[in-house]
Each structure stands twice: as C-alpha cells, then as structure tokens.
Amino acid sequence: MAAPRRTQAQRRAETRQALLEATIDCVVEHGYGNVTTAQIALRAGVTRGAQNYHFSAKTELVAAALEHLMDQLIEQVRLDPPRGTDTTERALLLLDRLWNLHDTPAFKAATEIAIASRTDPELRARLAGLNRRLIGMIRGMLDETFPELMGNEDIYPIMLTVLSAVRGVAVVGLIGSPESIESLWRIVRGQLEQLIARAVEKASLAG
Amino acid sequence: MAAPRRTQAQRRAETRQALLEATIDCVVEHGYGNVTTAQIALRAGVTRGAQNYHFSAKTELVAAALEHLMDQLIEQVRLDPPRGTDTTERALLLLDRLWNLHDTPAFKAATEIAIASRTDPELRARLAGLNRRLIGMIRGMLDETFPELMGNEDIYPIMLTVLSAVRGVAVVGLIGSPESIESLWRIVRGQLEQLIARAVEKASLAG
DNA sequence: TTACATACTGGCATGCCGGTATGTAAATGG
DNA sequence: CCATTTACATACCGGCATGCCAGTATGTAA
Structure with a gap:
C-alpha cells in the first residue's frame, strides 16, 4: 500500500x-x-x-450533512428537466418526479433532521433557508418547464398544495408499510392529477 | 395538610x-x-x-401518552359534529376543524413520537393502529356529517388527499414561523376548498 | 532541509440517562 | 386491628455518548 x-x-x-x-x-x-x-x-x-x-459538534455535522444532501438532490433534479410536447404530460412527469424525490431514503433523513431542529435552535437556524431554497428551486423549475404558463400566478398555489399533499403522504410513508403508502399515493395522485389537469386547461383557455 | x-x-x-x-x-x-x-x-x-x-420503560410511557392524547382528541372532536344546512358549508367547517386539530401542540408531540417510532420497533408496534384509527374516526364522521353523500365512494379519495395536504402543511408548521404557516395554509386551503366544492357539486348532480 | 500548517490519531473524563433494588406509607379486606 | 396488597420514595449502578486534548503524521512553503 x-x-x-x-x-x-x-x-x-x-x-x-x-x-x-x-x-x-x-x-x-x-x-x-x-x-x-x-x-x-x-x-x-x-x-x-x-x-x-x-x-x-454533532449539530454542525448533521446540519452540514443535510445541506450537502440538499445540494445533491437539487443538482440531480436540475440535470434532467421533464420533456414533452403536451403541457399536462410534462406536469404529470414533474409530479411523479416530485413523489420519487419524497419516496427516497434521503427524504427520511431530511425529515428526521428537520423535526429534530424544532427544538434545537442551532440546527434550526442553519436549516431555516433550506425549505425556502427548495421551493425556490421548484418554482424555477416550473418556470423553465412551462414557459407557456409564464406569468400565470395561479400555478403557484397549486404547486404548494401539491407539494403539501406529497409531503403529507411521504410523512405517513415514514412509518407505514410500503404497500399501504403505495396505495395511498395512488389515490392521492389521482386527485392531484385532476387538480393539475384542470389548472392547465384553465390556463390554456386564458392564455 | x-x-x-x-x-x-x-x-x-x-x-x-x-x-x-x-x-x-x-x-x-x-x-x-x-x-x-x-x-x-x-x-x-x-x-x-x-x-x-x-x-x-420509557417507551411504554410515551406510547401510552400518545394513545391517551389520541383518545382525548377523538372525544373532543366527536362531541360537537359540524352542523349546517348546506353540504359545502359543513364540509368547509370540517376542513377548518381538521386544520385546527393539526395546528395544535398535541400534533407536534404526536408527530415527533411517530417519527421516532420509525426506528423504534416497540414503539412502532403500539402506534401501528393509531393512524388507522384516526382515519376510521374521520370516515365515521364523514358518514355522520354527510348522510346525503352516503354510498358515494368518491369522497374518500378526496378525504385522503385533503388529509395529506393538511398534514403536509402541518409538518412544515413544526419548524416554520407561525406567520409563514398561516399564509401557506390560506393558500392551500383555497385549493382544497375548490376541490371539495367541485366534489360536492358533482355528488349532488349524481344523487 | 528547515519551519510551519494542516490533517489526523487514540484515549480519557465527565456527565447524564434509563433501569433496578430495596425500603416505607397508604389503603383494602377479613 | 392486623395482614396483605398496592402505591410510592430514595438511593444506586452500569453504560455510554460527547467533547476535548496532547501527541503524531503528512503535506507545503521558505
């Protein structure tokens, strides 16, 4: 050696x-x-x-680790944006990608650390910007992916709602069995799909 | 003394x-x-x-505490079901009540314990039925609150989606500032409201 | 090659946490 | 009123995670 x-x-x-x-x-x-x-x-x-x-200190390590993880995920997502001619098609692709992101071990870790940060001021301070950054990333991706919807302010509320629902399912996924989560996600996904489809339809009528 | x-x-x-x-x-x-x-x-x-x-043991205490808490919450909710002549009105009342339930310290505790149970088999086992029980409670409440929608299977997917979204917002609420959560909830609430309204409309057309 | 800075080693020490063991008081039942 | 059970108090133990530090090796610059 x-x-x-x-x-x-x-x-x-x-x-x-x-x-x-x-x-x-x-x-x-x-x-x-x-x-x-x-x-x-x-x-x-x-x-x-x-x-x-x-x-x-332990907190420092953990905080740094989560930031590092976030960087990786963002990079990974940014590398291949959803492609497709149809607006709805791209939107659903994005939806599935969002879910896959939340169905990953990394998300488990992120959630645990985030939860822990609630009562750990030091940790919390360092993580304060992460959610904001995540949402900013998604926003930017939306703008890139749907240039035809540019300037349409209606899509952000929908984005936030979809994100919330995905997170809700993902959180249950932390403790539930994979099968039950899969089935729950299928159900919720169906609803979100409708929500998105309607929004796209409405937007293209307006535009 | x-x-x-x-x-x-x-x-x-x-x-x-x-x-x-x-x-x-x-x-x-x-x-x-x-x-x-x-x-x-x-x-x-x-x-x-x-x-x-x-x-x-500590686990036993914590598990019992969460079960106790759950009992309290369920009882508290069951005591005054939403009243109103209009179906949509009742639904929105229920939505707000659901949110209020998630915007409470008790929910913080429940979430922390649930998260912890992911890697604590003993705890996990005792908590396994709780989510199921919660959903069962909500289902029962739906049936009681909306007898006119009885037998309409479409409302359960919506319920699950709404519940997921509420949970997603609530989880962010654990670490975010009260103001930011309030504003996020307002946005998401608007979307859920539409979702619910459309569902009710569709159901009454069918019924 | 010398002097310095950065990266790393291994172990010690302290505090604290959960669980247990043993003793005491309060209630119940005959 | 006594015996037994239930409820509670105090003291203690083994273990372990964390942070720290004095020393060592490896790279870098003079």
Missing part, C-alpha cells in the same frame, strides 16, 4: 464527504435520535478525532 | 394521568429526542419511583 500522496485539499474534501454521507446513512438507518458520532465516524472509515477536527 | 384519603383507584388514576400529560408537555417543549424520564417525573410532580411503578 503505497501512500497515495493526496494533496491537502483532496484529503480534506474526501474525509469531509465521507463523513457527510455516513451521517445521512446513519440517520436513515438508526434515526436521528439514536445516531451517535462514533457510529458515523466508524461508518465513514474515519477516526473520531478526524471527525471532530472537521466538525466540532 | 390533612391526607385527602383517596382511594387506591383514584391515586392510581391521578398519578397516571399526571404522568401521561407531563409526557406530552415535555415532548412538545423539548422534543422527543431530548426528553428524559426525570424531566417527565419532575413535571408530573411524581418521583421516578412512582413513574417506574406505573410505566416500567
């Missing part, structure tokens, strides 16, 4: 990333309340000393 | 209730992850010994 001779910046980046990802994994697996710094360090293949060197 | 000479059943019931309520209060105030059994006992005005006598 020859020493890889990494540069300082590389070393730093690699261990940090390993820690951030291990944090998310551990939260997903054991739940935020049960996660220990030792577990995280172990999973990251890093000693507790190194861990503490980069992130002096 | 003369001894009140309470009966055993009274003593038991009183300390138990004090413990259950203190548990909810503590969870609301400090968050599930930070709550300690000592805090709860202190708040309930009970020693840790008594606490342990009634609830041998």
Whole structure:
C-alpha cells in the first residue's frame, strides 16, 4: 500500500464527504435520535478525532450533512428537466418526479433532521433557508418547464398544495408499510392529477 | 395538610394521568429526542419511583401518552359534529376543524413520537393502529356529517388527499414561523376548498 | 532541509440517562 | 386491628455518548 500522496485539499474534501454521507446513512438507518458520532465516524472509515477536527459538534455535522444532501438532490433534479410536447404530460412527469424525490431514503433523513431542529435552535437556524431554497428551486423549475404558463400566478398555489399533499403522504410513508403508502399515493395522485389537469386547461383557455 | 384519603383507584388514576400529560408537555417543549424520564417525573410532580411503578420503560410511557392524547382528541372532536344546512358549508367547517386539530401542540408531540417510532420497533408496534384509527374516526364522521353523500365512494379519495395536504402543511408548521404557516395554509386551503366544492357539486348532480 | 500548517490519531473524563433494588406509607379486606 | 396488597420514595449502578486534548503524521512553503 503505497501512500497515495493526496494533496491537502483532496484529503480534506474526501474525509469531509465521507463523513457527510455516513451521517445521512446513519440517520436513515438508526434515526436521528439514536445516531451517535462514533457510529458515523466508524461508518465513514474515519477516526473520531478526524471527525471532530472537521466538525466540532454533532449539530454542525448533521446540519452540514443535510445541506450537502440538499445540494445533491437539487443538482440531480436540475440535470434532467421533464420533456414533452403536451403541457399536462410534462406536469404529470414533474409530479411523479416530485413523489420519487419524497419516496427516497434521503427524504427520511431530511425529515428526521428537520423535526429534530424544532427544538434545537442551532440546527434550526442553519436549516431555516433550506425549505425556502427548495421551493425556490421548484418554482424555477416550473418556470423553465412551462414557459407557456409564464406569468400565470395561479400555478403557484397549486404547486404548494401539491407539494403539501406529497409531503403529507411521504410523512405517513415514514412509518407505514410500503404497500399501504403505495396505495395511498395512488389515490392521492389521482386527485392531484385532476387538480393539475384542470389548472392547465384553465390556463390554456386564458392564455 | 390533612391526607385527602383517596382511594387506591383514584391515586392510581391521578398519578397516571399526571404522568401521561407531563409526557406530552415535555415532548412538545423539548422534543422527543431530548426528553428524559426525570424531566417527565419532575413535571408530573411524581418521583421516578412512582413513574417506574406505573410505566416500567420509557417507551411504554410515551406510547401510552400518545394513545391517551389520541383518545382525548377523538372525544373532543366527536362531541360537537359540524352542523349546517348546506353540504359545502359543513364540509368547509370540517376542513377548518381538521386544520385546527393539526395546528395544535398535541400534533407536534404526536408527530415527533411517530417519527421516532420509525426506528423504534416497540414503539412502532403500539402506534401501528393509531393512524388507522384516526382515519376510521374521520370516515365515521364523514358518514355522520354527510348522510346525503352516503354510498358515494368518491369522497374518500378526496378525504385522503385533503388529509395529506393538511398534514403536509402541518409538518412544515413544526419548524416554520407561525406567520409563514398561516399564509401557506390560506393558500392551500383555497385549493382544497375548490376541490371539495367541485366534489360536492358533482355528488349532488349524481344523487 | 528547515519551519510551519494542516490533517489526523487514540484515549480519557465527565456527565447524564434509563433501569433496578430495596425500603416505607397508604389503603383494602377479613 | 392486623395482614396483605398496592402505591410510592430514595438511593444506586452500569453504560455510554460527547467533547476535548496532547501527541503524531503528512503535506507545503521558505
């Protein structure tokens, strides 16, 4: 095993990333309340000393991990926007993509951490902008995906409602069985589909 | 201070209730992850010994507390069903009541505990039926409140969608500022209102 | 090569949490 | 009025998570 001779910046980046990802994994697996710094360090293949060197407190690590996760998700979504000639078709594609995003382990972790931040001021402060940022991202995506609806202010309330419903289902999904969630989502999806279809119809009549 | 000479059943019931309520209060105030059994006992005005006598483990106490809370809420809701001549009017009344239920400290506690139960099998098992029970309650209430819609299967999907959306908003409400939640709810409420109104209209045409 | 900065190691120490064990008071029943 | 059960109090233990620190290695600049 020859020493890889990494540069300082590389070393730093690699261990940090390993820690951030291990944090998310551990939260997903054991739940935020049960996660220990030792577990995280172990999973990251890093000693507790190194861990503490980069992130002096647990909260800091967790907050950073969630921000990192968010960055990944946003990037991942931004990379392939929904394509299609039909407006409704694109909208439903977006809907499904939104759901898939919420049906992911990452969302579990994010939710746990967000919930925990309610009573942790330090954490809360750092996470304050994340939801705002998420909504901003979705908004931007809407504008890009539906240029024909540009300037139509009616779509944002619908977006928020859809997002809320998706979140509601996703939250139940944290504790329910996959089958029950699947069935619940099918039902809710049907309703949201109608909501969207009507909105698109209305908008194209107006436009 | 003369001894009140309470009966055993009274003593038991009183300390138990004090413990259950203190548990909810503590969870609301400090968050599930930070709550300690000592805090709860202190708040309930009970020693840790008594606490342990009634609830041998923390999980047991928390689960019992949530069930107790649920009982209270269900009872409270069942006591005054929405009245009104107009179907839509009653539906909107129900919608607001549903939101008020979710905009309460009790919901915060319930959510925290539910989230925690994801990685706590013991807790999860005891809470498994609660959501089912809640939905059953809402279903029953729908049947009572809208006898004219009886047998119309279309309203359940809508109910689930509305419930999901309400929950989604409520979850954001856990960490957001009261103002931002108020404004979000107003927006979502507007959409749900339309959803409901359309459903009622359709149902009365069919009926 | 020397001097310095950054990255990392391993272990210690403290506080605290949940659970238990044992003793005491209050109520019930005969 | 005594015996037994139920309800509660106090003290304690084992364990463990967290943060910290003194030292070491590795990269970087003079």
